[in-house]
Amino acid sequence: EPEVTQTPSHQVTQMGQEVILRCVPISNHLYFYWYRQILGQKVEFLVSFYNNEISEKSEIFDDQFSVERPDGSNFTLKIRSTKLEDSAMYFCASGQETSGRTDTQYFGPGTRLTVL
Amino acid sequence: TQLLEQSPQFLSIQEGENLTVYCNSSSVFSSLQWYRQEPGEGPVLLVTVVTGGEVKKLKRLTFQFGDARKDSSLHITAAQPGDTGLYLCAPRMTGGTSYGKLTFGQGTILTVHP
Numbered sequence: 001e002p003e004v005t006q007t008p009s010h011q012v013t014q015m016g017q018e019v020i021l022r023c024v025p026i027s028n029h030l031y032f033y034w035y036r037q038i039l040g041q042k043v044e045f046l047v048s049f050y051n052n053e054i055s056e057k058s059e060i061f062d063d064q065f066s067v068e069r070p071d072g073s074n075f076t077l078k079i080r081s082t083k084l085e086d087s088a089m090y091f092c093a094s095g096q097e098t099s100g101r102t103d104t105q106y107f108g109p110g111t112r113l114t115v116l
Numbered sequence: 117t118q119l120l121e122q123s124p125q126f127l128s129i130q131e132g133e134n135l136t137v138y139c140n141s142s143s144v145f146s147s148l149q150w151y152r153q154e155p156g157e158g159p160v161l162l163v164t165v166v167t168g169g170e171v172k173k174l175k176r177l178t179f180q181f182g183d184a185r186k187d188s189s190l191h192i193t194a195a196q197p198g199d200t201g202l203y204l205c206a207p208r209m210t211g212g213t214s215y216g217k218l219t220f221g222q223g224t225i226l227t228v229h230p
Contacts, residue, residue: 004158031216043159043204045217056217091158095216103216107158 002026004108006092012114013082021077021111023092032075033093033105034067036060043091049075082115089113119143122205122221130229132194137224139205140187146208148188150179153202153223164208195228202226 005024013019025032034046048055049067066078075094079086089112093105120141129135139148147166151159163172165181165188172179176199178191192199202225206218 033217035218042222043153043218043220045219048217058217093158093218097216104161104164105216105218107160109157 004092004094004106006090006108006111008111009109010112010114012116015084015115016081019079019082019113021079021090021092021113023075023077023094023108024073025075025092025094026106027073029094029096029106031055031095031097031103031105032067032069033095034077035091035093035107036088037091037110038085038088046077046090079113082113084115087113087115120205120207120219120221122203122224124224125222126225126227128227128229129195131196133228134191134193135195135226136189136191137203137226138187138189139207139221141207142186143207144185146185148181148185149206149208149218150188150190151204151206151220153204154200159204159220192226195226197228197230200226200228 007022011019032049035043036046037043045058047057047061047067064080068076089110091110092108095103095105097103123138147164149164150162152162153159163179165179168183168185170181176193180189202223204223205221
C-alpha cells in the first residue's frame with residue numbers, strides 16, 4: 001500500500017541553524033501539507049501546497065519557513081534559522097483532492113526536530 | 117474563531133470496557149473526521165461523517181455526528197489494548213479560502229490495559 005515517507009526520523013540541530021525536512025508524498029497525489037505537533041500539544045496546520053505554490057499557510061508559517069517541491073517526488077520544509085520553540089514533530093501529508101469535506105489526507109510518520 | 121473541545125483529555129480503562137469520547141464545538145461543520153494517532157506515527161483517518169445525525173460503524177467503533185453538526189462522538193465497545201492511542205477529531209469546513217487544511221482538536225489519549 002502506498003505511503004508517505006519522511007526523512008530523517010529525528011533531526012537534532014543547534015539554534016540558528018537551517019534544517020530541511022524531507023517528505024515523499026504518495027505518487028499520484030496533488031495536494032501536500034505540513035503540520036507540526038509540539039510535545040503535549042495538538043497537531044497544528046502549517047501550510048498547504050498545490051500546483052507548485054502555497055495554497056494556504058497558518059500564522060506559524062512565517063518568513064523563517066519555506067516549502068518546495070524540487071522534483072516530481074520530494075516535498076521539503078525548510079526552516080532557515082531554527083529557534084528553540086521550533087522543536088516539535090513535523091508531519092507531512094498528501095491527498096488526491098481537497099473538497100474540504102470528505103477528502104482524505106495521508107500522513108507520514110513524522111520527523112522529530114530537536115533544537116538545542 | 118471556532119472553539120473545538122475534545123473530552124475527556126485522558127482515559128485509562130481495562131480491556132473489555134466500553135468508552136465514549138466527545139468532540140464539541142460552537143460552530144456548524146459540513147463534515148467531521150476522526151483520526152487515530154499511535155506513538156511515533158502520524159494520524160490515520162478512521163471515518164468521515166457528513167450528515168447530521170449520521171452514525172457510522174467501524175468494527176467495534178461507532179461514530180455519530182450530532183443533528184446540528186456541531187458535535188460528534190466516538191464509542192468503542194469492548195476496548196482492546198490495540199485501541200490505545202490518541203483520538204483526534206477534525207471538523208471540516210467548505211467555502212471560504214480553505215484548501216483542505218485540517219484543524220485538529222486537542223485529542224483524547226486512550227490507554228487500554230490488558
